[in-house]
Amino acid sequence: MRIALADCNNFYVSCERAFNPALIGKPVVVLSNNDGCAVSRSEEAKALGVGMGVPAFQLKEFIEKKGLIALSSNYPLYADMSHRVMATLSRFTSALQVYSVDEAFFSLDGHPLSPTDYAREIRSTVKRWTGIPVSVGIGPTKTLAKLANRTAKTSPDYEGVFDFAACPDPDELLGRIDAVKIWGVGPRLAASLRRHKIETALSLRDADERWIKRRFSSAAYQTVMELRGIPCLPLQPTAPTRKSAVCTRSFGRPVEKLEELKEAVSCYVSLAAQKVRAQGLAARKMEVFIQANPRHEGPSYSASIGFRLGVATGYTPRLVSQALALLERIYKPGFAYVRAGVVFSDLVSEKSVQLSLFESPEDVAKERELMKTVDAINRRLGREKVFLASSGVGRGWKMKQERLSRRYTTRWDELLTVDVNKDL
DNA sequence: TCTGGGGTCCTAGGACCC
DNA sequence: TCTGGGGTCCTAGGACCC
Numbered sequence: 279m280r281i282a283l284a285d286c287n288n289f290y291v292s293c294e295r296a297f298n299p300a301l302i303g304k305p306v307v308v309l310s311n312n313d314g315c316a317v318s319r320s321e322e323a324k325a326l327g328v329g330m331g332v333p334a335f336q337l338k339e340f341i342e343k344k345g346l347i348a349l350s351s352n353y354p355l356y357a358d359m360s361h362r363v364m365a366t367l368s369r370f371t372s373a374l375q376v377y378s379v380d381e382a383f384f385s386l387d388g389h390p391l392s393p394t395d396y397a398r399e400i401r402s403t404v405k406r407w408t409g410i411p412v413s414v415g416i417g418p419t420k421t422l423a424k425l426a427n428r429t430a431k432t433s434p435d436y437e438g439v440f441d442f443a444a445c446p447d448p449d450e451l452l453g454r455i456d457a458v459k460i461w462g463v464g465p466r467l468a469a470s471l472r473r474h475k476i477e478t479a480l481s482l483r484d485a486d487e488r489w490i491k492r493r494f495s496s497a498a499y500q501t502v503m504e505l506r507g508i509p510c511l512p513l514q515p516t517a518p519t520r521k522s523a524v525c526t527r528s529f530g531r532p533v534e535k536l537e538e539l540k541e542a543v544s545c546y547v548s549l550a551a552q553k554v555r556a557q558g559l560a561a562r563k564m565e566v567f568i569q570a571n572p573r574h575e576g577p578s579y580s581a582s583i584g585f586r587l588g589v590a591t592g593y594t595p596r597l598v599s600q601a602l603a604l605l606e607r608i609y610k611p612g613f614a615y616v617r618a619g620v621v622f623s624d625l626v627s628e629k630s631v632q633l634s635l636f637e638s639p640e641d642v643a644k645e646r647e648l649m650k651t652v653d654a655i656n657r658r659l660g661r662e663k664v665f666l667a668s669s670g671v672g673r674g675w676k677m678k679q680e681r682l683s684r685r686y687t688t689r690w691d692e693l694l695t696v697d698v699n700k701d702l
Numbered sequence: 703t704c705t706g707g708g709g710t711c712c713t714a715g716g717a718c719c720c
Numbered sequence: 721t722c723t724g725g726g727g728t729c730c731t732a733g734g735a736c737c738c
Binding site: 309310311312313314315317331332333334335336351378495496497518520521522523524525526527528530619 | 703704705706707708709710711712713
Binding site: 317 | 734738
């Protein structure tokens with residue numbers, strides 16, 4: 279069994295560079311939602327010492343003195359580029375598991391070329407067809423493919439492709455990898471392991487697996503087995519249907535009034551419900567939460583409340599009114615709220631929704647038709663052209679995106695134009 | 703002054719049942 | 721004073737991932 283992991287290098291930054299070559303060779307970061315902090319960094323930015331998750335205000339000095347370029351995140355662009363990369367990868371394998379926006383696992387079994395040669399061909403094709411640089415790691419298990427990918431990325435000698443099987447001294451390599459870098463080992467587990475003198479991938483691999491299972495978890499046990507080359511995490515080529523959909527935002531300013539919170543929650547319900555409907559699903563459970571910033575002066579407060587809907591639905595007006603009722607129950611005046619969110623879970627297929635005695639199938643069909651129309655309009659004319667008045671008309675709940683690039687690939691009016699008479 | 707957002711899975715413990 | 725045992729389901733919270 280040979281599993282490969284293709285992972286795009288600095289994905290968001292690479293997407294920006296694909297359409298704006300002026301960014302190549304420069305220190306660039308892409309900021310999170312609301313321009314909050316750095317979430318993707320070019321190699322040059324990393325070399326400057328810009329850390330992952332560094333808040334935007336701390337970047338100011340880098341921007342002014344070191345020429346750092348900071349961009350707002352452009353999700354429509356990244357989503358489209360992700361599809362292009364995945365479509366390209368899928369030409370090379372029958373079993374592609376899209377693991378995240380910028381990563382995919384796939385099987386390399388049954389190809390005539392050596393795994394390394396095949397991976398090189400894949401890598402150069404993706405670069406040529408999409409402009410996105412990817413690294414490929416190969417191993418007998420997903421966990422080892424992940425580690426191999428890391429090696430492919432961090433050691434320039436390998437030119438973006440590394441096969442664990444081709445490694446002359448795997449123990450030496452594993453001995454150099456900090457346990458916390460292993461897929462599935464987070465800071466908490468790593469700290470506990472350290473207390474037992476397990477500090478590297480090598481020592482975790484050679485730990486007593488029964489003890490690991492007893493002392494920690496079955497997930498940790500699986501990690502140990504995977505490090506030994508025994509697959510516990512199978513390739514899952516078909517994407518499972520989503521189990522939840524959430525929308526949460528920080529406000530960027532403190533909000534005290536219930537009316538304003540209501541607008542925000544209404545807006546988030548609309549967005550999350552749209553995600554649910556986009557997959558042909560309906561929600562049976564909803565949760566609303568609000569948070570008054572513990573970092574601010576004065577007392578902090580946060581609360582969440584869940585509700586089981588009698589009948590699963592994706593109908594925004596119904597969901598909004600329910601959410602607002604929940605919000606009223608947890609709202610306490612006198613706090614400076616900085617964040618709110620909604621979670622939909624227990625999602626079921628729209629087609630198999632069990633109606634109650636009091637629902638008329640005709641009404642439900644009408645509701646669905648209405649939502650379908652609204653979604654279609656918003657898809658064509660841009661997000662939230664049609665929305666509930668309860669979401670407010672002040673546009674106060676939109677994301678802050680002050681340094682946004684164009685949606686080069688998904689909007690006709692934002693296509694890249696090239697002036698052929700001008701030198702680049 | 704300004705520190706993201708969207709997911710999944712596991713586990714422990716409570717409620718309840720027989 | 722002694723106070724079962726086994727099972728299910730649900731929930732909250734933790735941990736981890738990108």
